[in-house]
Amino acid sequence: MAGFRDREKQFFPLQNIQDVVKLFRDQLTCGEEPNLSLLSIVLGVIENILTVNRAIPTEVDNSANLEPIFPVVELHTIEALYSKFESHIKRSVDLTKFPGPHATRELVKHVSDVIWGSLTRSFYKDKAHLQSLYSFLTGNKLDCFGVAFGVVAAFQVLGYKDVHLALSEDHAWVVFGENLAETAEVTWHGKGNEDKRGQPITAGTTEKSWLYLNGYPVICTREMEVSSIVSGINLAITTTMDSVELGSLQQELLWLLYDMGHLKKYPMALGNLGDLEEITPSENRKKPIELFQEAIASSQEYYNNQHVYPYTYLGGYLYRKQDYNGALQAWADAASVIKKYNYNREDEEIYKEFLEIANDLIPSMMKHVAGENAARIHHTSLLYNPESYANFLRFYDGICEWEEDSPTPVLHITWAKQLVFSISKFDISVRIGVDLKGENGDGDESEDSEDDENSSGETKDKNQNVKEESSRNKTDGEDGEQNTTKARGRVGRQK
C-alpha cells in the first residue's frame, strides 16, 4: 500500500490549480519533509496531460471549449505510481549492508546505478518532459536533471535525510554525509562525455569551471528540491506553443515557494518566475525587473557573484523591452562573471548564450537603433552614449579574458565580423572619446596624449604603469612641471 497518510489523501482528486497549490502548501508546512516522489509524480501527471497527451478538443461548438482544460488527478493514479517507485527502490537496495544514519559513497553509487539501470538504452536524452518521476515510472526515461533528482527522491524513500541535490547552471549532482561534506556525480552531462558517476567533485574539477560554478553551486534543502521540480516544469506543447494552464500552475507554485523563502538562494528559479511574470503579470506582485534584480542579489550574496544566468535573464528582458542601454550593461556584467572562468568543452551551454548575445542580439539591436533617425539627430541614441560604448567594450573584454588561458578557443571569424559590424555603428565621437557637448568646460578638444607605453617604447603591464603613473602624479603635485593633459571622457582607460 502506498505510504500515503490520510493527510495527503484529503486533497484528492485534484481538479484545478488551487487544489494543487493546497497540496504543495500542506507538504511544505506539515512539519515533516515534503514528499519529493509524490510531488514529482503529481507534476509529471499534470504536465503530461497538458502538453504531451494533450487531447485537442474536437471542433464541437467552440464556446464550450473556452473553459481551461485542467485534468482531474485521481488519488489511485498517484498511489499506483508512488508505490511502484517505492517498491522498486526498496527491493533494489539492501540497507542491511549500510547501517549508519548517513549515506556512503558506495550507497550513493548503488542508488544511482538502480535509477540508471532502469532507463531505456536508446532514447533521445535531449527531449522535453523527461525530468519527472512520472517519466521514469511510465517511460523509463529521464534527462540529466531527472536522474539526479531521482537519486535524491530515492534516498528520501529509503529514509535518509542527508542526501541533497546540488545544482549548477547546467549540471546536477548530490551532496551527502556529515555536514553534507561529500559530493558525488550521479548522472551524465552533455553529449559524448563519459559519465563520472560515483566520483567526487574535487576542487581541481570545480576551479575556474563554469559547469561547477567555481565551487558555488546551489545546495538544496528539501524545500529547494521542491523548488527545482516546480522550476523545471516544461510548458512546451510544441516548439512554438506553451500550455497556458501549466504556466499558471507553475507561476502559482513559484509564488508559494517565494513567499515561504524557498527561492531566496535559488537565482534561476527567481529568473524563471520573472519570465513568467513578464508573460502574465500577477496583480499585487513584484515586477519582472525586481525579480531579476533579486536573482542577481542572491548570486552576489550567497554565491560570490559566480553565476552568469541572473545577468542574462535581466539582459534578455531589457532587450525585449528595448532598453538597450540596460541590456548592454547586464550583458557586460554577465561577461564580467564569465571572464573569471576558463572555457572548456563541457561549457557549451554558456558559450551558446554569449554567442547569441554577441552575434545575434547585439547586431540586431544596432540595426534597430541605426534606423532611429530622431534619436540620431538629437544624439539621444545609444550610438552617442559613452556609457553604452563602455559596456559594449566591457562585454567583449570579458569574453576575451574568458578565452585567455582556456583549453578551448572561444572566438572565431564570425565573432570578429559581428564585432566590426556592431562597433562601427557607434558614433565616431564616442569611439575617439571627444566630448561633443563640451561639458568639460574648457571645450579643449585635445585628446589624452598619454599611452600605455613607457619612454623605452615597450608596453608595461598595467599595474606597473599605474604605479609609475601615480608616482608621476606625485611629482606633478610637487613641481607641477610635467604637463599631463586630463583624460577627456576616455572610456576603458582606468589609470
Ligand SMILES: CC1(C)CN=C(N2CCN(c3ncnc4sc(CC(F)F)cc34)CC2)S1
Ligand atoms: C537566461 C536563460 C537563458 C533563460 N533560461 C535559463 N534557464 C537556465 C536553466 N534553468 C534552470 N532552472 C532552474 N533550475 C535549474 S538546475 C539546472 C541545471 C540542470 F542540470 F539541473 C538548470 C536550471 C532554467 C532555464 S537561463
